[in-house]
Amino acid sequence: MLEILFPSLSSIVSLTAIGVAFGLILSISKLKLKVEKDPRIEKVLEALPGANCGACGMPGCAAYATRIVEQKFEINLCPVGGAESADAIAEIMGMEKTGGAAVALKARVHCQGGIDVTRKKFDYSGPMECLAAHNLMGGPKMCEYGCLGFGDCVRSCPFDALHMDARGIPVVDPVKCTGCGSCVRACPRGIISLVDGTIDVLVMCRNREKGPVMKKGCAVGCIACKLCEKACREVFKDRPEIGTAIEIRDFLAEIDYSKCINCFKCVEVCPVPVIHPIERSKKMQKGAAQAQAASGE
Amino acid sequence: MSPTFRGGIHPPESKKVTEDCEFSNLSIPSKCFIPLQQHTGAPARPVVNIGDIVTEGQLIGASEGPVSANVHSSIPGKVVAIDTVPTVYHLQRAVVIEMEGSLSASASVRDKEDWRGMSREEIIQRIRDAGIVGLGGAAFPTAVKLVPPPDKKIDTLIINGAECEPYLTVDDVLVRTFPAEIVEGIQITLKALGIANAIVGIEDNKGRALRVLSGAVKGAAIEERIQVRGLKTKYPQGAEKQLIYSLLRRKVPSRGLPMDVGVVVQNVGTIYAIREAVAFKKPLFERYITVSGDLINRPGNYKIRLGMTVADIVEECGGLKGEPEKIIFGGPMCGVTVHTMDMPVVKGTSGILFLSKKQVSVEDFGPCIKCGRCVKACPVNLMPCDIASAVEVGRLDLAEGLSVFDCIMCGSCSYVCPSRRPLSHFVRLSQDRLRKKKK
Numbered sequence: 001m002l003e004i005l006f007p008s009l010s011s012i013v014s015l016t017a018i019g020v021a022f023g024l025i026l027s028i029s030k031l032k033l034k035v036e037k038d039p040r041i042e043k044v045l046e047a048l049p050g051a052n053c054g055a056c057g058m059p060g061c062a063a064y065a066t067r068i069v070e071q072k073f074e075i076n077l078c079p080v081g082g083a084e085s086a087d088a089i090a091e092i093m094g095m096e097k098t099g100g101a102a103v104a105l106k107a108r109v110h111c112q113g114g115i116d117v118t119r120k121k122f123d124y125s126g127p128m129e130c131l132a133a134h135n136l137m138g139g140p141k142m143c144e145y146g147c148l149g150f151g152d153c154v155r156s157c158p159f160d161a162l163h164m165d166a167r168g169i170p171v172v173d174p175v176k177c178t179g180c181g182s183c184v185r186a187c188p189r190g191i192i193s194l195v196d197g198t199i200d201v202l203v204m205c206r207n208r209e210k211g212p213v214m215k216k217g218c219a220v221g222c223i224a225c226k227l228c229e230k231a232c233r234e235v236f237k238d239r240p241e242i243g244t245a246i247e248i249r250d251f252l253a254e255i256d257y258s259k260c261i262n263c264f265k266c267v268e269v270c271p272v273p274v275i276h277p278i279e280r281s282k283k284m285q286k287g288a289a290q291a292q293a294a295s296g297e
Numbered sequence: 298m299s300p301t302f303r304g305g306i307h308p309p310e311s312k313k314v315t316e317d318c319e320f321s322n323l324s325i326p327s328k329c330f331i332p333l334q335q336h337t338g339a340p341a342r343p344v345v346n347i348g349d350i351v352t353e354g355q356l357i358g359a360s361e362g363p364v365s366a367n368v369h370s371s372i373p374g375k376v377v378a379i380d381t382v383p384t385v386y387h388l389q390r391a392v393v394i395e396m397e398g399s400l401s402a403s404a405s406v407r408d409k410e411d412w413r414g415m416s417r418e419e420i421i422q423r424i425r426d427a428g429i430v431g432l433g434g435a436a437f438p439t440a441v442k443l444v445p446p447p448d449k450k451i452d453t454l455i456i457n458g459a460e461c462e463p464y465l466t467v468d469d470v471l472v473r474t475f476p477a478e479i480v481e482g483i484q485i486t487l488k489a490l491g492i493a494n495a496i497v498g499i500e501d502n503k504g505r506a507l508r509v510l511s512g513a514v515k516g517a518a519i520e521e522r523i524q525v526r527g528l529k530t531k532y533p534q535g536a537e538k539q540l541i542y543s544l545l546r547r548k549v550p551s552r553g554l555p556m557d558v559g560v561v562v563q564n565v566g567t568i569y570a571i572r573e574a575v576a577f578k579k580p581l582f583e584r585y586i587t588v589s590g591d592l593i594n595r596p597g598n599y600k601i602r603l604g605m606t607v608a609d610i611v612e613e614c615g616g617l618k619g620e621p622e623k624i625i626f627g628g629p630m631c632g633v634t635v636h637t638m639d640m641p642v643v644k645g646t647s648g649i650l651f652l653s654k655k656q657v658s659v660e661d662f663g664p665c666i667k668c669g670r671c672v673k674a675c676p677v678n679l680m681p682c683d684i685a686s687a688v689e690v691g692r693l694d695l696a697e698g699l700s701v702f703d704c705i706m707c708g709s710c711s712y713v714c715p716s717r718r719p720l721s722h723f724v725r726l727s728q729d730r731l732r733k734k735k736k
Contacts, residue, residue, distance in 0.1 A: 137633070
């Protein structure tokens, strides 16, 4: 009877014995090789947004949490969580609440050369990615500095804050953008940068060629006429220590955001216009007024 | 059976067009755009100013850094600008020279100097001064190649006369026209390397070149051991690593250089230029190229001045029969498609092809159908299909394990793909992405 129920008693006994032995080894090693882990790491990780975007400079949220607890890293490095998560972490770590990073940075696109205003130098039929196109003779557009429009930045955004508009230029949604910098790293042309979110003035060009060379490929690039620089010097006329916040370097206007006071004087004088927001430039306003007058007639 | 390697493809040779064309000189252009970067490595530093009068062969760009090459003026004249021009290496600074004065260097025949009396260093210095780079296409500075690091022992010099690219015939005609000069060039290069073994590899579809060169080697009473060997006609037979494997059965390690297996490879065109530089002190300011394709009126093999633009060459060669779909610098497999007729010819340009719509496939690519033809064709045993699919969906981690950096960019995979996928471009993209990630 017993033999029918258990045809091989020895195998049952030996397997049980092996199981018990391994079980003992595992439980002993769990006690002996226990790794002490700070429970605060888990809590800090919960306080972080969990986007794993890398904006703090660490490979992901878990790495940042570990370093906050173990190596006493700054707690306000996460631009995504901002003040909220910094305060939560401060509470966990028993530190003083300091709020988020001083300035909320937003991604800004420095190009307005969509397909309607730029010229192509050849037809491209390779992989539809900016990096692939950029490394093939500088991309299909005449301008070797501007946006290629294949959307590497859009794909890289973990927060769905970037979208291609109809002209093939990425548009940043300032509400969704957390300033993590994924798009800045993804763009092979370096036309996206992180700019103080409170400042609206922005040079929408990255072309460092002379005006006539640039004009061959794009109708809306910086022509380096220096009108913006002159206007800005006028603003800071009685503060010679500042001089100017916008300056032409290598045939391209560049704004020093530590000096810019958001006065829109450079925007108004730009003849192209290439300084954002272009609606405020005199040329655009004049055009709009004319259009209105024409429609009124 | 001629020696060869695994994989590879057999594109239509299309060499009949220019095979029998003897070399002829194109007339000297009135304006030259001479880029300061015509080689792999750092661009040269301009040593002339706007308004300077230069003579033929005068140094206009000095080599900058360890891997770089001198650049010389190819016409006598006046420097009118130092400007950015489109070249096959993206936008580059170039010295623009307008023809003025007389052609002194080419008119007077210099006496040949006795190179056997020179020391190794002297020979290499002359090669360096002349700005010689690899004329097969990659344009790596030759002087750098001839001075390997002391821990690498070189025993064999391989002369690349395979010319596996379709259409191109310049090396073939060069060997047939100047066999004795090539043999002398090989001897000079051997002396510069301090070795005595050389093998010339030529594909067996160029029977005449093989016979002529073998005869020249036998005819010259020389102490060096120079062999001439036929290779199977297959693309990419002329790729450095494939050539070494075919001739010596030595495998260059992954991401290694030929010098790791004791070999230096030089193109026959480079060998010819080395002889001119060492024996006649002539800098590299002109080269032989093949002008071919179905749209050019007078295809052929021509001697041209570097810095001549495509537009000038077209005019000299009788114009075009129609609007070209593609203009390619180099061969159709490895060459660079250019987008403007203002592109100047540089040292690494072995040919210019003008192809009509019939010869070019411009189609949108489809998805991978997993047929495995690219795997079969790949001469370095990669799996281009898997690499491309991984990159397409953004899985760099998968691509990383597929040895993407071993790719030699021969384009065999793209050629055989029935789905017209730009596989080699995808592999290049994976390399770029991985490099960017490591930064």
